[in-house]
Amino acid sequence: MWIGVLVLTAGAGLLRLLSLGAVPQDPFYDAAVRSMSLSWHNFFFGAFDPSGTTAIDKPPLDLWLQVASVQALGFGRAALKLPQAIAGTAAIPLLFLALRRPFGTWAALSSALVLAVLPISVLTARSDTTDAVMMALMVVALGLVIRAAVTGRVLPLYLAGVALGLAFNIKLLEALIPVAPLAVLAWLGLPGSRRRRALHIGGAGLALVAVSLSWLTATLAFPASDRPFAIGSTNGSAWNAAFVFNGYDRIFKSARTDSISAAQGPGPGADIASGTGRGHDAALDRLPIRPPSATRLFSRAGPLSGRRLGFVLVAALLLGVPALAVAARGRKDPNQEPAGTVDSLERARRAAAISLLLWLVGGVVLFSGMTRLHARYVEAFDPVVAAAAGIGVTWALRSGRAPRLLLAATLAAVTGYAFYLEGGSTTAGWVTAGAAVAAAGAAVLPGVRRAAPIGVALALVAMLALPTTISVAIVNDHASDAGLAGYMPPDELAHLSSFLRGHRGGARYEVAVASATQAGSLIAADGQPVLILTTYDGRILTSRAQLKALVARGAVRYALPGSRCRPGDRLTLASCSAPVRWIYAHARDVSTAAHLGRKAVLWRLPTR
Numbered sequence: 001m002w003i004g005v006l007v008l009t010a011g012a013g014l015l016r017l018l019s020l021g022a023v024p025q026d027p028f029y030d031a032a033v034r035s036m037s038l039s040w041h042n043f044f045f046g047a048f049d050p051s052g053t054t055a056i057d058k059p060p061l062d063l064w065l066q067v068a069s070v071q072a073l074g075f076g077r078a079a080l081k082l083p084q085a086i087a088g089t090a091a092i093p094l095l096f097l098a099l100r101r102p103f104g105t106w107a108a109l110s111s112a113l114v115l116a117v118l119p120i121s122v123l124t125a126r127s128d129t130t131d132a133v134m135m136a137l138m139v140v141a142l143g144l145v146i147r148a149a150v151t152g153r154v155l156p157l158y159l160a161g162v163a164l165g166l167a168f169n170i171k172l173l174e175a176l177i178p179v180a181p182l183a184v185l186a187w188l189g190l191p192g193s194r195r196r197r198a199l200h201i202g203g204a205g206l207a208l209v210a211v212s213l214s215w216l217t218a219t220l221a222f223p224a225s226d227r228p229f230a231i232g233s234t235n236g237s238a239w240n241a242a243f244v245f246n247g248y249d250r251i252f253k254s255a256r257t258d259s260i261s262a263a264q265g266p267g268p269g270a271d272i273a274s275g276t277g278r279g280h281d282a283a284l285d286r287l288p289i290r291p292p293s294a295t296r297l298f299s300r301a302g303p304l305s306g307r308r309l310g311f312v313l314v315a316a317l318l319l320g321v322p323a324l325a326v327a328a329r330g331r332k333d334p335n336q337e338p339a340g341t342v343d344s345l346e347r348a349r350r351a352a353a354i355s356l357l358l359w360l361v362g363g364v365v366l367f368s369g370m371t372r373l374h375a376r377y378v379e380a381f382d383p384v385v386a387a388a389a390g391i392g393v394t395w396a397l398r399s400g401r402a403p404r405l406l407l408a409a410t411l412a413a414v415t416g417y418a419f420y421l422e423g424g425s426t427t428a429g430w431v432t433a434g435a436a437v438a439a440a441g442a443a444v445l446p447g448v449r450r451a452a453p454i455g456v457a458l459a460l461v462a463m464l465a466l467p468t469t470i471s472v473a474i475v476n477d478h479a480s481d482a483g484l485a486g487y488m489p490p491d492e493l494a495h496l497s498s499f500l501r502g503h504r505g506g507a508r509y510e511v512a513v514a515s516a517t518q519a520g521s522l523i524a525a526d527g528q529p530v531l532i533l534t535t536y537d538g539r540i541l542t543s544r545a546q547l548k549a550l551v552a553r554g555a556v557r558y559a560l561p562g563s564r565c566r567p568g569d570r571l572t573l574a575s576c577s578a579p580v581r582w583i584y585a586h587a588r589d590v591s592t593a594a595h596l597g598r599k600a601v602l603w604r605l606p607t608r
Contacts, residue, residue: 001105005093005112012092012116015471016085016125019478021078026128026482027520030080032056033066034527037075043067045219045228051509051529053541054516055228057241059169059215062130081128087136088125092116094136095383098143101150102349103327103391106453110460111390118386119308119470124376126474127481130170131379137167138178139383145182145355149189149348154200157186161204165211172246177366177380179208181359189351191344216242231516232536245536250372292369297378298417303481304375306421307470309382312389314417315463316360318410320388322403323395324360327353356391359384376481389463397442397455411436411462418466428469435462486520492596493521499594499602500526505557512547512559512583512605515574519560531556533579538572540579547579551605558590559583559603 028048035050036043042052046060056063065083073079092112099108115121125132144160147153160182167175183201190197219227219238229236232245287301298310330350363381367373396407418432419425435458442455473479488496500510510528513519516535523530531550533542542550550556561583565576574580587603594602 001109004109005096008096008109008112008116009089009092013085013089015117015122015475016088017082018475020081020085020126021076022478023077023081023126023128024478024480024482025077025080025521025524026480026484027486027488027524028483028517029056029063029066029128029130031486031520031523032060032063033070033080034075034524036060036063036067037070038527041226047228048231048516049519049523049530049532050527052228054532054535055230055238057230057232057245058130058172059238059242061166061169061215062133065133077128081126084127084129084132085125088121088132091121091132091136091139091383094139094143095386098139098146099352099387099391101345102146102352104394106456107391107394109390110393110456111387113460114312114389114464115383115386117464117468117471118312118382119467119474120304120375120378121382121386122471123308123474123479123481124379124382126479127376129376129482131174131376134167134170134175135379135382137163137170138175138380141167141178141182142383145185146189146348146352149185149351150344152191152344154190154203157190157200157204158207161207162211165208165214168208168212169215171380172242173250174377174380177363178359178384181355181362184358185351185355187351188354189348191347229535229541234539250370289373289375292371292373294368296368297364300421300423304373304378306417307466308375309378309385311414311417311421311466312463313364313385314414315392315410316385316388317364318413319392319396319407320360321357321392322406323392324353324357324388326395326399327391328357356384356387360388374481393459393463394456397459407459408440411440411459414463421466428466431465432462435459435465485517486522488521492598492601493525495595495597496602497522497526500558503557505554507555507557509550509556510558511602512542512556512561514560514562514577514580516541518562518574522560534574534577538570538574538577540577542579544578544582547582557605559587559605560601561587561603563600 032046032048032055035047035052038050039052041047042050043060043064045052046056046058046063048054048056062083066080069082070076070079073082092115095115096108096112099111103111121132121135124135141160141163144156144163148155148157148160164175164179164182183205186201186204187197190200216238224236227236227238230238230241233240234244289302289304290296290299297304297313298306300306328350330346359381363378363384367378367381370377393407396403396410415429415433415436418429422429439455439458439462442458504510508529509531510526511519511522512531512533513522514533516532519530519532522528531542531547533547534540547556561575561580563575564584565573565581569576583603583605586606589600589602590604591599591601596602
């Protein structure tokens with residue numbers, strides 16, 4: 001058993017760690033890590049720029065791990081992504097440990113295997129984002145609540161609240177998706193009176209709230225003048241960024257592009273956004289995520305396609321839902337239920353089944369209907385998809401005739417789906433078909449209970465041949481789901497950095513930038529203070545008068561203003577802001593002198 005867990009963990013680690021340094025960087029978060037490494041003030045607040053004027057839009061817990069990584073290993077691509085890759089790998093044995101007691105060794109191993117090769121989870125763990133660490137903490141919370149239900153002890157329940165509170169300090173409201181299902185698990189799984197259960201669930205909830213709000217509350221201990229402006233907020237408050245920009249707006253508002261993207265279009269490097277960059281499915285993966293619909297998660301195209309999630313989700317829904325529903329009903333065992341009591345393990349199994357059902361169905365509804373969706377967001381959903389698929393396969397082959405026939409039908413469905421996703425005949429499709437036929441035969445032949453382990457193995461091959469192929473392609477193609485805010489092509493970045501070092505002339509700021517996110521690559525490369533003029537929706541951080549005064553004092557000599565404001569543009573674009581319009585009216589283009597390869601990039605501000 002433990003050898004199998006070790007092998008799965010090692011395989012998951014290979015998929016998440018191999019060639020990690022070749023994966024493209026996320027300029028936004030990498031700039032923050034560089035800035036946070038420069039001072040304790042920047043470290044605590046999650047400062048985006050070295051001068052600590054602005055901060056990222058989330059609590060910086062995950063970035064603290066990245067700062068520790070780059071301090072130990074040096075500032076580089078692999079070190080920046082290492083905490084996410086390790087967390088994604090650690091989630092595999094953690095999921096096994098969470099599910100082993102209530103659902104059995106084979107179901108837990110199968111679920112861990114599914115998560116190990118699930119393409120969207122592999123992609124997220126290899127990207128310079130924060131979701132993989134959050135997901136690992138969710139799995140920890142699941143395991144702790146199940147442990148509380150099995151043992152009857154309440155300490156694991158309180159620790160689960162702490163784990164989810166830490167997850168909140170990584171991805172905010174996204175981390176709260178499993179809270180209601182886990183509360184149901186605790187309510188149904190813990191022994192004792194209703195009053196006792198309510199008391200301890202309420203206590204765990206208080207622990208969750210206390211840890212969740214700990215960093216946000218701690219920021220209030222500092223004067224407003226010492227707190228950086230939280231990017232994305234309407235008033236500079238980290239609370240506003242947390243609950244408005246990253247809360248209400250993410251769910252209900254249409255996507256707001258940042259000012260630079262809106263003004264300049266996709267820009268250089270768009271071919272590496274949420275796609276493989278090259279490879280057999282690169283063109284499809286670079287298409288946008290589909291608008292909200294019931295079939296969104298099963299689409300053939302886009303960074304959140306059937307290749308990366310929907311293929312396994314089909315098996316989770318067709319097999320996992322009935323398996324969990326049967327487990328939720330429970331079973332009578334007169335040898336273990338004297339005097340009308342229920343065995344603690346059986347009670348925990350039923351409670352866990354109901355909890356996983358709620359988490360799975362809730363995730364499908366949320367991510368199918370969510371307005372602003374990135375592929376990495378479904379990390380809050382990946383563990384339960386893997387759990388449902390693994391539990392479903394083992395249940396079907398160890399139960400009666402109807403579940404085995406359902407397994408055969410499911411394998412036929414995923415075989416057809418594989419050929420649809422691949423656009424025709426491929427090796428992965430034929431492996432899926434062959435394994436599906438063999439597994440279906442093992443399921444319906446006499447003596448199926450003796451052939452159950454073989455049938456489970458064949459069914460998993462059929463379910464995971466295509467996802468494994470896609471995960472390997474993600475590794476080979478150095479795919480990333482990180483953003484591109486502030487991305488500059490390497491040659492252009494090198495020329496720009498070299499020119500500014502040689503011509504800065506002692507100025508306090510390396511350069512003035514139109515929008516906060518525009519300077520990501522430059523900050524990550526140089527770690528020098530930049531003057532930020534606006535944040536999201538063109539909210540002015542440095543007024544025209546302030547800019548003129550800084551220019552007059554020689555505090556800033558150059559600017560990256562982005563595109564010009566054109567007739568019909570929204571006035572909330574950074575390119576339409578007053579300080580940027582002043583730059584275009586008084587500065588001169590020196591892009592050619594800086595060897596940037598294109599004009600209207602770098603501008604020399606007027607001298608005194």
